[in-house]
Amino acid sequence: MSGAVSPATPVLAVGPTLFTGDLRPRLLAALSGTLYFLGFAGFDVWPLAFVAIVPLLLALEGQTPKKAAQLGLICGTAMNLGGFYWLLTMLKTFSGFPTALCLVFTLIVCAFQGGRLALTGWLYGRARARGWGMGPYRYLVFGGAFVAGELVYPVLFPWYFGASVHQVPMFTQVADLGGPVLIGLVLLAFNAAIAEWLIAKLERRGPHKRVLQGGFGITLASVLYGLLRIHQTDARVAEAPALHVGVVQGNLGLMQKREDPNEGLRRHKRLTAELKQKGVELVVWSESSVTFAVPEEITNNFMRDRVAGSLGIPSIFGGVLFRVDPDRERWYNVALAADAKGEVQSRYDKHYLLMFGEYLPLGDTFPILYKWSPNSGKFTSGTDVKPLVVETGGKKHNVTALICYEDILPGFTNDAVRVGDPELLVNITNDAWFGDSTEPWEHLALAKFRAIEHRRYLVRSTNSGVSAIIDPVGRTVAQTKTFEAATADATVHYLRSTTVYELIGDKLWYMWAFGAIVIAFRARKGKETT
CATH class of the missing domain: 3.60.110.10 (Carbon-nitrogen hydrolase)
Known part of the structure; x- marks a missing residue:
């Protein structure tokens, strides 16, 4: 019967959006992509990495999986067009094709690579719609979706959000524990704390203290670890x-x-x-x-x-x-x-x-x-x-x-x-x-x-x-x-040295990404319907 819903088919639960209409979420997604590439290597306005994902988190709040994917694509495409504009020169040099055709290919490649954040948005939207990531836990779900985008989505030129702080050694030393993904997650934790404070303001409620404490605490712990490892490594170098x-x-x-x-x-x-x-x-x-x-x-x-x-x-x-x-x-x-x-x-x-x-x-x-x-x-x-x-x-x-x-x-x-x-x-x-x-x-x-x-x-x-x-x-x-x-x-x-990252690589992050994919397809018990 047309319009009937099978009892076995879950009705997706989507919370309220922060903004009416589609324009402001799209502008926020584009802003996030712009801040991303300006804070990234090359432009190197690295402090922007601590707020670059905030507009995207605001835009994604309460969106359906389809719209969340669209917003992620806008963000990712904006990041690639600004950060990897040199693709046009590369294609002209390598292929010998006319400039107009190379421009078309550049737009296609940038949109394809932007699909990394489209995947993040889609996984996050599906998980939230299936009852996962309520309250402060939404940021853990987003983190898993973000990791899945960085590790699973195929790209022509690999990059990592964590590379935004390559010039600041005190933020990068955790790479010997978890590679560039872990650095990106530290940045993401700070972004999440800022986003939670803003979302709470817009929803006229108090922010979840665990998110603020976790975001700022993780960042501080990363800095302290970095300073310690710099000192230890310099001492080893002096004796080698x-x-x-x-x-x-x-x-x-x-x-x-x-x-x-x-x-x-x-x-x-x-x-x-x-x-x-x-x-x-x-x-x-x-x-x-x-x-x-x-x-x-x-x-x-x-x-x-x-x-x-x-x-x-x-x-x-x-x-x-x-x-x-x-x-x-x-x-x-x-x-x-x-x-x-x-x-x-x-x-x-x-x-x-x-x-x-x-x-x-x-x-x-x-x-x-x-x-x-x-x-x-x-x-x-x-x-x-x-x-x-x-x-x-x-x-x-x-x-x-x-x-x-x-x-x-x-x-x-x-x-x-x-x-x-x-x-x-x-x-x-x-x-x-x-x-x-x-x-x-x-x-x-x-x-x-x-x-x-x-x-x-x-x-x-x-x-x-x-x-x-x-x-x-x-x-x-x-x-x-x-x-x-x-x-x-x-x-x-x-030097010879065995690090945690050398031993386990990205295994932990792949497990987190796998979990994000699983919950995107499996409704949380008791949360299937509105």
Whole structure:
């Protein structure tokens, strides 16, 4: 019978909204997205991260799951359009498509990535409508939905809300307990306390004291833990073996690297000679700094004779290798470690290839796509995460290498560290195709957390910046500017440390996210109907 409701079908219970009509909630969601990207790395108005989610929490109050998802999408899309505006430049560089088409793709990608917060809003709306998260517990439900968005939703360029405070070490040290997700949850707790105070004002009631105490108390506890861990880590560093390391930033244009690899090699050798005169014991070059296409079987001879043999110090550098298999050619984006004589000691193949830049989705199935996108590469992923081995001071040391945006993947880095047991982290990358934008600074900010999570130095060499050396508490001890040929050097220390995050990773957060998903589909007993 039309309009009948089965007794087994729950009627969703939705509380009152704070605002009449749709305009103000949408404006609040857009405001939240704007505050999010302004407070995020790149723009770096970091105090905004402590209030950025407040407007979204106000807008979501009492909304149906559908409207909550729409508001989340508005917030997420606004954040991506402002924070990742450089996607347009990247797509133009990689694909070779007309600007108008790249603009359409940029809008699509930003809306898709904004779906992360749409998922958060939808899960939160469904859980609230099914009777979960009443009173002060609504913020626990929102936290689970927020974690689900950060961990479960697929994105082209991963990011974490917690990266907003990358410049403030006292807020970031909890990363060795729970990674960037935990930092984001600390920020979220403060946002929840502010939101609860405002919601209580609008509803003309007293705020739930547990929310205020929890939000401000969690933030204070995080700061105290941070100050303690900074002190402890600095003490360990002072006792660890030292190494004078340098990074070379060649600043070759994208096409210049391919068209004139000899100039790139000359530039890197000249800058390395300057570092050697300063007493550097290990030099790191950027991703594909050696742009000759080298057959895999002659790797050692070529790299010794043409590249590393004349440096006179151990080196880590990026290269491009290939081999011809019966079915097709296979190309690899690699990091190589050579000793002071130029002999290649170890190799690491990049695992996470950049979509559109190093491969095209469905490109192997539809080869014509590579004709349509001539600037896209056709690389093969690596198969293991064994460490590079470098010899300095007469001793061999394990070094975990991360290529390009692998350094913003905490789970992948966790796996590599567990396998390699390294004493140093190295990242080689090339952000030139994003242009003079906020992307290189965002990339660096996201990478910093790998040093904190594993309490090791991170040495980062990029083609066009930002090259940097990060200490185990996330402080930048040396860095370059963008888009200039430059070097940076500093004394680092070989360290080994096992952290809580290294042991458990994001398991706890996945459990919380799973719980948020479950309650979004299961009504709370006794709360099914209005």
